[in-house]
Amino acid sequence: MSSMTLGINFTYIISAIMFIIGLKMLSSPATARRGNLLSAAGMLLAIVVCLMNAGLDYKWILVGMAIGTVIGLIAAYKVEMTSMPEMVALFNGFGGISSLLLAWSEYHQHPELSVFLAVVTFLSAFIGGVTFSGSMIAFGKLAEKIPSKAVVFTGQHIVNALILLVAVGSGIMFAMNSADNYTLFLVVVGVSLIFGVTSVIPIGGADMPVVISLLNSYSGIAACAAGFVVNNTLLIVAGALVGASGIILTKIMCKAMNRSLSNVLFSGFGAKPQAKGAAGPQGEIRPATAEDVYYILEAADTVAIVPGYGLAVAQAQHVVCELGELLEKNGTEVMYAIHPVAGRMPGHMNVLLAEANVPYDQLVEMDDINPKMETVDVCVVIGANDVVNPAAIDDESSPIYGMPIIETHRAKTVIVLKRSMNPGFAGIQNALFFNENTRMYFGDAKVAIQALVAEFKSGD
Amino acid sequence: MEAVFLIFVFVLAIFLGFELISKVPSTLHTPLMSGSNAISGITLIGALASLKSDNVQVAVILGTLAVALATVNVVGGYAVTNRMLEMFKKKDGGAK
Numbered sequence: 001m002s003s004m005t006l007g008i009n010f011t012y013i014i015s016a017i018m019f020i021i022g023l024k025m026l027s028s029p030a031t032a033r034r035g036n037l038l039s040a041a042g043m044l045l046a047i048v049v050c051l052m053n054a055g056l057d058y059k060w061i062l063v064g065m066a067i068g069t070v071i072g073l074i075a076a077y078k079v080e081m082t083s084m085p086e087m088v089a090l091f092n093g094f095g096g097i098s099s100l101l102l103a104w105s106e107y108h109q110h111p112e113l114s115v116f117l118a119v120v121t122f123l124s125a126f127i128g129g130v131t132f133s134g135s136m137i138a139f140g141k142l143a144e145k146i147p148s149k150a151v152v153f154t155g156q157h158i159v160n161a162l163i164l165l166v167a168v169g170s171g172i173m174f175a176m177n178s179a180d181n182y183t184l185f186l187v188v189v190g191v192s193l194i195f196g197v198t199s200v201i202p203i204g205g206a207d208m209p210v211v212i213s214l215l216n217s218y219s220g221i222a223a224c225a226a227g228f229v230v231n232n233t234l235l236i237v238a239g240a241l242v243g244a245s246g247i248i249l250t251k252i253m254c255k256a257m258n259r260s261l262s263n264v265l266f267s268g269f270g271a272k273p274q275a276k277g278a279a280g281p282q283g284e285i286r287p288a289t290a291e292d293v294y295y296i297l298e299a300a301d302t303v304a305i306v307p308g309y310g311l312a313v314a315q316a317q318h319v320v321c322e323l324g325e326l327l328e329k330n331g332t333e334v335m336y337a338i339h340p341v342a343g344r345m346p347g348h349m350n351v352l353l354a355e356a357n358v359p360y361d362q363l364v365e366m367d368d369i370n371p372k373m374e375t376v377d378v379c380v381v382i383g384a385n386d387v388v389n390p391a392a393i394d395d396e397s398s399p400i401y402g403m404p405i406i407e408t409h410r411a412k413t414v415i416v417l418k419r420s421m422n423p424g425f426a427g428i429q430n431a432l433f434f435n436e437n438t439r440m441y442f443g444d445a446k447v448a449i450q451a452l453v454a455e456f457k458s459g460d
Numbered sequence: 461m462e463a464v465f466l467i468f469v470f471v472l473a474i475f476l477g478f479e480l481i482s483k484v485p486s487t488l489h490t491p492l493m494s495g496s497n498a499i500s501g502i503t504l505i506g507a508l509a510s511l512k513s514d515n516v517q518v519a520v521i522l523g524t525l526a527v528a529l530a531t532v533n534v535v536g537g538y539a540v541t542n543r544m545l546e547m548f549k550k551k552d553g554g555a556k
Binding site: 012019020022023024026027028029030032033035036037039040043046047050051053055056057058060061063064065067068069071072073075076077079081084087088091092094095097098099101102104105106108109116212213216219220222223224226227228229230231232233234235236237238239240241242243244245246247248249252338340345346347348350351354355357359360361363365 | 462463466469470473474475476477478480481482483484485486487488489490491492493494495496497498499500501502503504505506507508509510511512513514515516518519520522523524525526527528529530531532533534535536537538539540541542543544545546547548549550
């Protein structure tokens with residue numbers, strides 16, 4: 001090892017340390033931003049040092065990096081906060097495919113691989129390919145470019161199992177003799193792309209937080225495998241960190257829905273309407289007008305706002321924040337109770353509310369608000385449904401039974417803001433709407449809250 | 461032996477990752493995800509190092525594509541994470 005390569009490898013250790021400290025700093029909102037910048041600086045350092053390697057093709061490196069930087073920056077600064085999930089999915093897919101391309105290019109240069117190298121080349125290409133096409137489908141579903149509902153057909157599991165079998169089989173044959181099996185490698189690439197599609201289409205829109213977390217993990221593992229291919233420890237360390245973080249997030253999301261990962265991945269939840277007897281809970285609903293809601297809120301001491309995906313769809317985060325500020329001026333304590341899977345990716349609601357200038361100390365987690373729910377005067381549920389459905393607690397036949405929810409039904413009064421009485425994603429009717437202490441306030445979230453804000457302003 | 465060493469590094473890093481991430485509050489899950497997503501663009505380093513001037517044409521094309529796409533992942537990922545984290549403010553922090 002020349003002193004130059006030695007120096008480069010030592011600098012990679014520094015980069016790895018910067019990634020680790022950067023991730024650690026992400027654990028508090030106060031230091032998170034600096035943590036991200038530190039991590040970015042670590043990446044920049046690694047890139048600069050890597051360019052000192054001998055014999056690089058700078059012309060094409062420059063072309064590739066210039067194109068990538070322009071696209072990345074434009075996308076990052078153009079994207080709406082409500083569209084963050086699809087943006088992350090898209091970036092994630094790009095990371096995945098670059099692992100595939102890297103493995104391919106290395107294999108093309110040096111087709112005679114040891115068994116170990118052939119195995120990691122296969123893994124890098126396969127996982128990279130699945131990450132890419134899976135992320136593209138997730139992107140399409142989140143951006144509603146393709147139907148976000150779960151797509152299921154009979155024999156789906158068998159088809160998926162067969163595809164996986166073909167992949168593993170080709171992988172083993174490839175590992176035995178990589179030099180004469182170029183076509184087989186192309187088969188692996190093709191199969192990986194198909195498998196990414198077929199494994200994500202049966203997953204419905206509301207399960208996207210799990211899928212994105214999982215794909216995030218895959219992209220890390222693909223980078224890791226690529227690290228084995230090019231014998232670079234920095235890729236292995238950084239890839240493993242991301243792989244682990246994605247797995248943890250996946251676990252948290254599954255727990256928040258009280259479902260196992262295999263249930264999320266294979267059940268096609270929400271694809272078929274729940275064949276439940278007599279359409280579930282029925283009863284009388286109590287509609288309220290903007291004025292009614294205004295009087296209820298005006299008299300309240302504590303108000304908990306419970307946002308859901310409907311808030312993102314209506315782009316209502318700014319008016320909600322305005323309403324919160326008016327309530328505070330009125331002497332009301334305001335908090336935002338956020339379910340871990342509200343929205344389309346983990347922490348989606350928090351980002352939207354932060355965008356609307358809601359200070360992060362007003363954002364309350366589900367486990368913190370539930371014990372003191374009785375003391376909350378009014379819960380305002382905006383565009384959320386399943387995450388506040390009491391059937392999760394008391395109806396054993398309900399498909400969401402056992403899922404932890406924000407127990408708004410225990411608050412003194414609940415105001416549910418909804419566009420119509422249509423049941424939520426899971427197709428389950430919500431008993432909360434028929435409770436005696438519930439008022440239904442119908443309308444588009446943004447318009448309806450604007451009406452409330454107007455009431456407050458004219459009331460002063 | 462080389463392979464064993466690399467796998468050793470890999471296993472340790474996985475455990476480190478678990479330790480680091482389980483402490484992140486749910487408020488920050490989206491930035492965590494996009495930030496770690498940017499880190500997964502680390503493939504860029506491998507892609508850069510493998511783009512040698514004596515590569516055959518197909519490898520050059522594949523390598524350049526890998527560099528471009530990994531750069532989108534890295535640059536876009538960090539930029540968008542920074543944009544999100546800028547918005548997280550404490551009450552009356554007045555920062556910015």
